[in-house]
């Protein structure tokens with residue numbers, strides 16, 4: 077899979093104000109929430125306040141940086157996670173020039189960085205670019221990059237020069253928040269033992285491979301701790317691939333998403349929900365269901381926070397706190413990220 081070839085067609089949205097549904101492929105979480113607010117049985121004043129909150133959330137921009145060796149699966153990972161059909165490749169960016177490449181989704185930007193390991197000089201150039209990007213400020217004067225996903229091939233022996241990136245760039249630039257903002261993603265779990273011990277029928281590792289991956293994650297964690305002082309919990313997953321008619325579905329992608337959402341600032345988490353890949357197959361295979369449950373709660377909390385006010389009196393409270401948020405969590409979250417867990421689908425329809 078190659079993100080460089082992504083097209084820039086417009087995301088299909090559903091026109092809600094006119095009541096005509098243009099397509100069912102994907103609904104904007106923001107317009108769904110807006111719809112809900114407008115139909116709530118509350119004062120116009122209260123509606124206005126809620127819509128204002130929503131507008132603020134809608135304006136949030138999330139910036140994610142990908143680092144990792146060439147071939148580790150950075151492109152495959154963003155393709156699996158996000159709805160890349162709407163991505164626009166940054167203008168004037170040539171992937172061959174070993175520059176940071178920008179993929180722009182609605183309100184989510186993925187900064188893809190070239191892999192290290194092609195010589196000291198080139199590595200230095202790339203490190204300088206990564207550093208520059210991390211020093212960049214957004215329009216509010218805040219650090220532009222919200223989080224870094226470090227994609228590592230799960231069968232690789234060592235993080236090598238990526239410790240240097242963590243030590244010399246990420247720790248100084250993220251400061252105290254470094255351990256919160258770095259997600260270590262151990263990809264290609266399916267072929268970590270040279271392709272053996274993968275249970276293709278159930279799209280998961282068998283017991284032997286699972287034990288191997290556990291050990292792998294523990295040793296990577298220990299080595300990162302030793303080399304950088306940070307305690308990061310690596311996620312073993314599989315971004316999947318589709319080649320020559322052979323397809324491997326992602327594994328533990330929901331688990332990876334869970335860690336990404338935790339690494340993102342709360343106010344920006346809906347931007348992730350908004351841009352998720354709608355293919356439910358991508359989210360289906362995980363080592364534990366708790367990640368999708370927790371995600372549902374995380375996204376739901378933000379929606380409730382946006383719609384409920386707590387400060388209102390009288391009947392508004394009943395409407396806000398009892399019926400509607402619960403309904404919204406079901407309908408909105410269900411509708412938008414229906415793929416995250418099979419159960420949401422049922423709620424959504």
Ligand SMILES: Nc1nc2c(ncn2[C@@H]2O[C@H](COP(=O)(O)OP(=O)(O)O)[C@@H](O)[C@H]2O)c(=O)[nH]1
Nearest residue numbers: 077146147148149150151152264314315316317
């Ligand atoms: N078996 C397997 N192959 C993968 C996985 N993720 C990516 N790949 C393959 O690894 C190769 C490199 O992936 P790519 O996403 O281009 O890596 P990048 O250079 O880091 O962007 C491609 O052939 C992918 O199909 C995975 O989880 N399992």
Ligand SMILES: [Mg+2]
Nearest residue numbers: 150151152188
């Ligand atoms: Mg790539």
